[in-house]
Amino acid sequence: MPRKTMIEAIRDAMDIMMERDDNVVVFGEDVGFFGGVFRCTQGLQAKYGKTRCFDAPISEAGIVGAAIGMAAYGLKPCIEIQFADYVYPAYDQIVSEAARLRYRSNGGFTCPIVVRMPAGGGIFGGQTHSQSPEALFTHVSGLKVVVPSNPHDAKGLLISAIEDPDPVIFLEPKRLYNGPFDGHHDRPVTPWSKHELGDVPDGHYTVPLGKAIKRREGSQLTVLAYGTMVYVAEAAAEEHGIDAEIIDLRTLLPLDLETIVESVSKTGRCVIVHEATLTSGFGAELAALVQEHCFYKLEAPVARVTGWDTPYPHAQEWDYFPGPTRVGRALVETLEG
Structure with missing residues (x-):
């Protein structure tokens, strides 16, 4: 291929x-x-x-x-x-x-x-x-x-x-x-x-809109991510030895709520990772949906790891990104919660 x-x-x-x-x-x-x-x-x-x-x-x-x-x-x-x-x-x-x-x-x-x-x-x-x-x-x-x-x-x-x-x-x-x-x-x-x-196959093929995919099987917690943060979440899980299930959302609207609920209901824990700012970021919507649909399955509060609530910093770009250190800390804390 x-x-x-x-x-x-x-x-x-x-x-x-x-x-x-x-x-x-x-x-x-x-x-x-x-x-x-x-x-x-x-x-x-x-x-x-x-x-x-x-x-x-x-x-x-x-x-x-x-x-x-x-x-x-x-x-x-x-x-x-x-x-x-x-x-x-x-x-x-x-x-x-x-x-x-x-x-x-x-x-x-x-x-x-x-x-x-x-x-x-x-x-x-x-x-x-x-x-x-x-x-x-x-x-x-x-x-x-x-x-x-x-x-x-x-x-x-x-x-x-x-x-x-x-x-x-x-x-x-x-x-x-x-x-x-x-x-x-x-x-x-x-x-x-x-x-x-x-x-990447040659020729015409489609990936359906509105369908997430499981990038990594796991049982200890669920990570919801998209874009670049999928790789950061994978790295954080590997470095900290955490059996995390990583869901690549792919489409944010319409959202594949079924896949999210299925995963969080299985693991009982959820960490959301995105590069945009925290306040009113898409992670807030994801956290609300997980709480609404998985409340009785949750073993710990839903965590978010995001960019800062500031204008995008030029010189501090790589501190602004949620990296494996920050994401890993959230994974550990969620497991201990």
């Missing part, structure tokens, strides 16, 4: 869907001739032409607004916001138009757009290139929110997102773009395991 980085897998997904469906169009800032700041769209304009893959002005509201109009007309835009931090000017378009179009038109129109965004830290980009805004979108009815953790899932989930008739927010952890993250380090000693790429 071919071995690919997440960048290559994402590009492959767009290539396959553009070849299969003439209505799929790709555009955003620098995605055409330049191939995107991370090269996720490299070669697509040369292959499909400037009407299928093209550069857009530096206007996120314009990019998303145009995509919504295209979708209402019958196209399937897969657009790129250069960094998730840049999406805020387009937030009104996403929330007030894309998410509501199906409902406002009583099903007369749908909005099959995918909004791709590199998210999270890992490149020392500071406050304006490193944010994790997933909770802003999981609050919005009518959207789907996806965060892949590996190349195989990234390709399958993106194909599913492009084929979905409703708007999908597709957050790509930039720390995983060039290879699986080595979660054993609290510092960027070896950020990428270059020898270990993802197994």
